[in-house]
Amino acid sequence: MMDLSAISPAALVAALIAASTPILLAAIGELVVEKSGVLNLGVEGMMITGAIFGFAASVETGSPWLGLVAAMIGSAILALIFGVLTQYFLTNQVATGLALTLFGLGFSALIGQGYTGIKPPPFPRLDIAGLSGIPFFGRALLSHDYIVYLSILLVAAVWYFLKYTRPGLVLRAVGENHDAAHAIGYNVTRIRLMAVAFGGACAGLGGAYLALVQVPQWTEGMTAGAGWIALALVVFASWKPWRVVLGAYIFGGVSILQLNLQAVGVNIPVAYLSMAPYIVTIIVLVIMSGDRTSAPASLGRVFHASS
Amino acid sequence: MKSLKSIAVGVALALGLGGVAAHAAEKLKVGFIYVGPVGDLGWTHQHDQGRKAVEKAFGDKVETTYVESVPEGADAERVMTQMALSGAKLIFATSFGYMDAVQNVAKKFPNVKFEHATGYKTAPNVSTYSARFYEGRMVIGHIAGKMTKTNKIGYIASYPIPEVIRGINAAYLAAKAVNPNVQFKIVWVFTWFDPAKEADAANALIEQGVDVIMQHTDSPAALTIAEKKGIYAFGQASDMKKFGPNARLTSIIDNWAPYYIQEVKAVMDGTWKSHATWDGIKQGMVKIGDFSDKMPADVKASAQKIIDGLKAGTLHPFTGPINKQDGSVWLKPGEVADDATLAGMNFYVEGIEGQIPK
Numbered sequence: 205m206m207d208l209s210a211i212s213p214a215a216l217v218a219a220l221i222a223a224s225t226p227i228l229l230a231a232i233g234e235l236v237v238e239k240s241g242v243l244n245l246g247v248e249g250m251m252i253t254g255a256i257f258g259f260a261a262s263v264e265t266g267s268p269w270l271g272l273v274a275a276m277i278g279s280a281i282l283a284l285i286f287g288v289l290t291q292y293f294l295t296n297q298v299a300t301g302l303a304l305t306l307f308g309l310g311f312s313a314l315i316g317q318g319y320t321g322i323k324p325p326p327f328p329r330l331d332i333a334g335l336s337g338i339p340f341f342g343r344a345l346l347s348h349d350y351i352v353y354l355s356i357l358l359v360a361a362v363w364y365f366l367k368y369t370r371p372g373l374v375l376r377a378v379g380e381n382h383d384a385a386h387a388i389g390y391n392v393t394r395i396r397l398m399a400v401a402f403g404g405a406c407a408g409l410g411g412a413y414l415a416l417v418q419v420p421q422w423t424e425g426m427t428a429g430a431g432w433i434a435l436a437l438v439v440f441a442s443w444k445p446w447r448v449v450l451g452a453y454i455f456g457g458v459s460i461l462q463l464n465l466q467a468v469g470v471n472i473p474v475a476y477l478s479m480a481p482y483i484v485t486i487i488v489l490v491i492m493s494g495d496r497t498s499a500p501a502s503l504g505r506v507f508h509a510s511s
Numbered sequence: 512m513k514s515l516k517s518i519a520v521g522v523a524l525a526l527g528l529g530g531v532a533a534h535a536a537e538k539l540k541v542g543f544i545y546v547g548p549v550g551d552l553g554w555t556h557q558h559d560q561g562r563k564a565v566e567k568a569f570g571d572k573v574e575t576t577y578v579e580s581v582p583e584g585a586d587a588e589r590v591m592t593q594m595a596l597s598g599a600k601l602i603f604a605t606s607f608g609y610m611d612a613v614q615n616v617a618k619k620f621p622n623v624k625f626e627h628a629t630g631y632k633t634a635p636n637v638s639t640y641s642a643r644f645y646e647g648r649m650v651i652g653h654i655a656g657k658m659t660k661t662n663k664i665g666y667i668a669s670y671p672i673p674e675v676i677r678g679i680n681a682a683y684l685a686a687k688a689v690n691p692n693v694q695f696k697i698v699w700v701f702t703w704f705d706p707a708k709e710a711d712a713a714n715a716l717i718e719q720g721v722d723v724i725m726q727h728t729d730s731p732a733a734l735t736i737a738e739k740k741g742i743y744a745f746g747q748a749s750d751m752k753k754f755g756p757n758a759r760l761t762s763i764i765d766n767w768a769p770y771y772i773q774e775v776k777a778v779m780d781g782t783w784k785s786h787a788t789w790d791g792i793k794q795g796m797v798k799i800g801d802f803s804d805k806m807p808a809d810v811k812a813s814a815q816k817i818i819d820g821l822k823a824g825t826l827h828p829f830t831g832p833i834n835k836q837d838g839s840v841w842l843k844p845g846e847v848a849d850d851a852t853l854a855g856m857n858f859y860v861e862g863i864e865g866q867i868p869k
Contacts, residue, residue, distance in 0.1 A: 219714060313550055316550065320552055321731075321753030322753075323738075414706075414707055418711075419707055419732045419735060419736075420735055421731060421754060423550065423552065423730050424548035424551060425548040425550070425551070425580060426707070426732075428704060428705035428708070429705070463700070463708075463712050463715040464715045464719075466697070466699060466715070466865075467696050467698050467712075467716050467718065467719045469696065469864055469865050471866060473869065474701075475701070475868045478699065
């Protein structure tokens with residue numbers, strides 16, 4: 205009965221990458237936000253807003269690309285509400301972020317009322333002649349939709365930006381010590397607002413992926429906690445872009461693996477299987493973060509130019 | 512001065528609120544607590560349809576409130592306490608996992624009536640109500656057994672509680688009865704509502720060759736995937752036809768409205784008593800959606816025959832001989848399962864592979 209060969213490794217890898225992509229996108233955005241010293245707990249709200257904006261826009265225009273653009277813009281605007289409240293009106297970031305999540309969930313449900321049971325236009329897949337026919341790699345790695353590749357490019361760009369560019373250095377400086385950054389003439393508030401908007405756009409993209417590709421449908425509250433997992437991932441990945449990828453793929457991978465093991469009929473306690481994604485991801489990332497990389501020093505602290 | 516001012520504000524607030532309460536005294540306040548969003552188009556959606564029916568039936572004699580997406584556990588207790596404190600006289604708790612929370616809050620508010628869906632703990636002010644969904648499962652199990660070409664049927668299960676296990680057993684027995692080669696592949700997702708995970712589970716099952724999917728989770732995600740992959744599935748809790756016009760064979764529809772209206776009326780009339788209701792297809796609490804055109808005429812006819820038998824009471828999904836998974840005898844030939852065993856069902860019937868998670 206227990207026939208593990210029934211699980212196709214290529215299908216497994218393909219499924220794990222698809223399942224991880226929404227979390228990965230949201231997490232890489234939140235990483236930039238937190239690197240700039242802002243803690244935005246509204247990821248879930250921004251994701252679900254992106255999901256409905258992306259869904260509605262692609263249904264109305266028939267173009268999944270315009271859907272993505274709408275998702276990014278919509279969620280970035282939502283994130284900017286958070287940005288303005290926390291950066292100009294100096295509201296508490298934790299409370300404002302939580303409020304953003306609640307607002308996003310309610311707002312998306314409102315907009316989404318007319319969109320249940322509608323099929324979104326199909327998303328184009330990468331299909332380079334011949335490549336997707338290669339054994340294993342073709343199905344596992346080379347026949348995804350474009351957003352999957354985009355997400356990896358995005359991580360690479362964020363990594364390069366933070367590590368090797370001057371604006372990236374400035375962003376990190378703002379996150380580590382906003383008073384010092386301010387003293388040497390950087391506009392802390394503006395830099396943080398841009399980071400917050402970027403984070404919103406990424407979360408929106410993640411949400412849109414969920415509603416356009418992974419599930420292809422709109423259902424209220426369909427992110428079902430993915431935003432919170434993305435938030436946790438950033439912390440466990442010690443604010444390092446490639447570890448976010450690793451964490452997201454481990455989480456998605458173990459989730460997918462346990463579902464497939466169940467489908468094949470493997471006789472190990474299912475309750476443990478269901479816990480596995482959380483536990484494995486945490487263990488791996490905690491072991492890796494032994495190098496004592498800590499949070500950006502100004503994370504979550506209020507900045508005012510007069511102080 | 513500052514304290515005087517705040518006292519004044521407090522008094523004004525209290526008076527204001529008191530005024531509102533006195534004004535609304537004739538209205539019966541009814542609270543609903545939901546485990547998912549009202550827009551899930553499944554389980555919670557159907558309960559909310561019941562709430563709307565109550566509002567429609569009683570007009571300005573009732574005031575309903577609801578709180579959606581309440582996790583099972585401490586949050587549920589807080590939400591129900593809040594409802595009781597703000598004057599609700601009848602509270603419907605619509606998920607199995609609210610059971611202990613309902614008991615705790617009910618003890619604190621003996622004058623408030625509680626109705627707990629799918630649970631089994633009653634109290635002087637707590638009733639339980641549930642639908643015999645396993646009757647619906649018998650119908651779709653029969654259809655699935657007839658429609659499968661690969662003889663593999665996928666089942667997306669939520670939590671290992673009697674309600675879900677009963678559904679699996681009922682569906683399996685009905686499928687097996689018409690297709691001896693049928694095999695059930697069961698995936699437990701440990702959530703009621705998570706479209707992405709439900710979709711991933713559906714994909715994993717399809718990867719293993721299932722060509723009909725059943726679900727005991729709340730979102731239409733699996734049906735959407737079935738439509739995309741060109742296999743069959745069923746609507747769950749609500750009709751869900753638009754999510755998979757080609758994939759959906761029929762649906763098990765929860766119809767709570769008549770029961771909710773009846774209970775609200777009982778509280779209004781002062782005739783409400785603690786009880787345990789368990790109604791099925793016969794009473795209309797469980798309905799079967801219309802059959803898809805994809806079903807051949809003979810399958811439609813035989814499925815309809817089962818529905819008619821359940822309606823007439825001549826058919827019971829658990830009629831012996833039935834063995835338990837370990838081969839021991841559960842029901843002797845002709846014997847029908849009693850409600851107590853069904854309510855606490857914690858075993859698979861013979862033929863189902865795998866173990867129930869503990």
